[in-house]
Amino acid sequence: MRSAKDFFAPLAVGAPTPPRDIPWRPSRVIHFFDPSNEKMAAKLPGLIPRVDVLLGNLEDGVRADNKIAAREGLVKVAEGNDFGETQFWVRVNSIDSPWGLDDLLTLVPAIGAKLDVIMLPKVQGAEDIHYIDRLLAQLEAKAGLTRPILVHAILETARGVGNVEEICAASPRMQGLSLGPADLAADRRMKTTRVGGGHPGYLVRQDPNPDAPDAVRATFQQDPWHYTLARMVDACVAHGIMPYYGPFGDIADVTACEDQFRNAFLLGAVGAWSLHPVQIDIAKKVFSPEVKDVEWAKKVVDAMGDGTGAVMVNGTMQDDASVKQCRVILDLARRLAARDADLAAAYGLAGPAA
Ligand SMILES: CC(=O)SCCNC(=O)CCNC(=O)[C@H](O)C(C)(C)COP(=O)(O)OP(=O)(O)OC[C@H]1O[C@@H](n2cnc3c(N)ncnc32)[C@H](O)[C@@H]1OP(=O)(O)O
Numbered sequence: 001m002r003s004a005k006d007f008f009a010p011l012a013v014g015a016p017t018p019p020r021d022i023p024w025r026p027s028r029v030i031h032f033f034d035p036s037n038e039k040m041a042a043k044l045p046g047l048i049p050r051v052d053v054l055l056g057n058l059e060d061g062v063r064a065d066n067k068i069a070a071r072e073g074l075v076k077v078a079e080g081n082d083f084g085e086t087q088f089w090v091r092v093n094s095i096d097s098p099w100g101l102d103d104l105l106t107l108v109p110a111i112g113a114k115l116d117v118i119m120l121p122k123v124q125g126a127e128d129i130h131y132i133d134r135l136l137a138q139l140e141a142k143a144g145l146t147r148p149i150l151v152h153a154i155l156e157t158a159r160g161v162g163n164v165e166e167i168c169a170a171s172p173r174m175q176g177l178s179l180g181p182a183d184l185a186a187d188r189r190m191k192t193t194r195v196g197g198g199h200p201g202y203l204v205r206q207d208p209n210p211d212a213p214d215a216v217r218a219t220f221q222q223d224p225w226h227y228t229l230a231r232m233v234d235a236c237v238a239h240g241i242m243p244y245y246g247p248f249g250d251i252a253d254v255t256a257c258e259d260q261f262r263n264a265f266l267l268g269a270v271g272a273w274s275l276h277p278v279q280i281d282i283a284k285k286v287f288s289p290e291v292k293d294v295e296w297a298k299k300v301v302d303a304m305g306d307g308t309g310a311v312m313v314n315g316t317m318q319d320d321a322s323v324k325q326c327r328v329i330l331d332l333a334r335r336l337a338a339r340d341a342d343l344a345a346a347y348g349l350a351g352p353a354a
């Protein structure tokens, strides 16, 4: 393990210095597209201004015989588009696959200056992050890049979940983690075939009524991802990086998608993936605080003055801890409002500089 003193030193001579803090930029929605799919690529000029992050996916979801076309398509997308404020990410193939190494060897020299983040799938432990950390430093130095590319890991194996803390801590490049419920379910041998979301069999049932033993007993579906997501959020926050919910595969069920995203938002996640254009506005809505919550947060912050002591607001006790909760909401609202005039107007906060 590197000492604290050299943790932030570049891992190759001439590579850019890794960041001390992960810069905050909106990432409520990470929109996936397949760069080998010309119909999808044709839609990008209209999608780029709508999403916080555009991600070219080279891994699962791209046919094996399209892997090279996808990699080459991504280079064309990077060269042919101006991303403005939108982040540009790639999900490369895993480092044990036949394509992972060539993805990195091709993309960093060709379009490294435009890539904000590399999403690495099937991360098992710190050793995977150490590998990509050194390789990226070598490639950045060779390409003469002046800005380090950040790394985002998908938590989608049982071993990865077991090692979540060391994954977050493995490199100053670590930007965040996404939950990968489909691969994780397979790896854990869970018996759901869904891509994220609940399952009608995963429930708790109301106790029997002794006075009506034959009466129907209500059931309540539970969230099978709660444990992993909560664990992931704690690990990310402890290491100053960002947690994300991943994919929701039932594209037609926009209601359940919104519910799953909101569960993640309430637990601390900052965004989720969109697999289809219909999921973009769901993620943006869910991961932006609601107007009523922003108004409440302002009220509590105002009532708390210097932020210490205890006061009553609308019949509820507010104190040093609850004002911190309100500041979390207000801080996110302010950051989003500073980039989005509509949200600024809705929240009554300062908008983008003219
Ligand atoms: C577990 C995991 O690893 S999840 C991550 C990997 N999976 C992915 O990235 C999947 C990405 N999404 C997709 O491949 C597609 O959205 C699918 C297969 C789910 C559905 O695709 P379709 O059946 O074509 O959906 P649909 O007919 O509703 O699409 C409407 C239009 O939106 C386009 N579109 C669909 N998804 C996207 C997208 N993600 N980005 C841009 N355009 C898209 C379609 O090409 C289609 O264009 P057209 O009107 O010109 O024909």
Ligand SMILES: O=CC(=O)O
Pocket: 060, 121, 154, 156, 179, 180, 181, 182, 183, 184, 195, 246, 247
């Ligand atoms: O990559 C995502 C997943 O759910 O698996």
Ligand SMILES: [Mg+2]
Pocket: 060, 121, 154, 156, 180, 182, 183
């Ligand atoms: Mg996966």
